[in-house]
Amino acid sequence: MRCPFCGNVDTQVKDSRPAEDNVAIRRRRFCPACGGRFTTYERVQLRDLVVVKSSGRREDFDRAKLERSIRIAMQKRPLEPERVDQMISGIVRRLESMGDTDVPSKVIGEIVMETLARIDTVSYVRFASVYKNFQAADDFDKFVSELRPGTVGE
């Protein structure tokens, strides 16, 4: 695995352990060239997903990209990193088990929102505000006002 800091390809695994309730293996890696440390995860990939954008453009599904958008929405929220990883794995498994390798980006956004709504309302509102690209503040207020306690969740 190439070092993300200096590009050296000869990095060492210092520690491997099961993560996310045994659906992943977490490896701590060390780069002898620059002293950098980083973590990789090994996971089962059931199928290679392709994201179909609303423009019709297609690109390979990128778990890291999905994870970044979710982590931004969850910034400073009191959620265990492990729980967030589990949540993301759950989303990916849902996508992989939908029966088609082509997944519209809209469907991914909806599954993420549905999942966030169950876990953390604040993160949900943040994600949804970006995802739905609310142009007018009025729309956003209306949206938030619809998120009264008890209206979000199961």
Ligand SMILES: [Zn+2]
């Ligand atoms: Zn390095």
